[in-house]
Amino acid sequence: MKLLLGRRAVLVSLASAVAVPSSIVAQTAEIWSAKDTYMALDSDLIRMIDVRSRAEWVETGVAEKAWAISLHEDRFAERLFEARVLADGREIALICATGGRSGRVMRSLQNAGYDGFIDVSEGMLGSERGQGWIAAGLPVVNIENAIAALPKPLI
Numbered sequence: 001m002k003l004l005l006g007r008r009a010v011l012v013s014l015a016s017a018v019a020v021p022s023s024i025v026a027q028t029a030e031i032w033s034a035k036d037t038y039m040a041l042d043s044d045l046i047r048m049i050d051v052r053s054r055a056e057w058v059e060t061g062v063a064e065k066a067w068a069i070s071l072h073e074d075r076f077a078e079r080l081f082e083a084r085v086l087a088d089g090r091e092i093a094l095i096c097a098t099g100g101r102s103g104r105v106m107r108s109l110q111n112a113g114y115d116g117f118i119d120v121s122e123g124m125l126g127s128e129r130g131q132g133w134i135a136a137g138l139p140v141v142n143i144e145n146a147i148a149a150l151p152k153p154l155i
Helices: 007-019 034-042 054-060 076-086 100-111 143-148
Strands: 046-050 091-095 117-120
Touching (some): 034 117, 046 076, 054 143, 100 117
């Protein structure tokens, strides 16, 4: 793993991923469909982080087996790096509502020299990349179950 920037610099970059709107959709080879992501997640080949807000999780639920780690809450970067440790070498898929935030986080991580991340840019609700997790009929759990399933270091 090549690290070009320290965690503090990544934290600043990730914070700007929320604050700076962008119409650019992630243009990387690490973009997967919701269905492909689900199959890999269900086969324990990857881990996934839902970076949306708590209010969004309450409204739609969280993808089954995803770690609910909001980009909008304190300690996001710390929890993201802890998730990498817990992933034990598996890639980590990032999902949001429609691919904007997950794409910005993905680009921030790539620009900082981090690899091993996947962007599910059709998101939970769908985008031009695809119908999205929910419309595809992929499983979701309520926020209480998602939070209860978080590994202790991610709480």
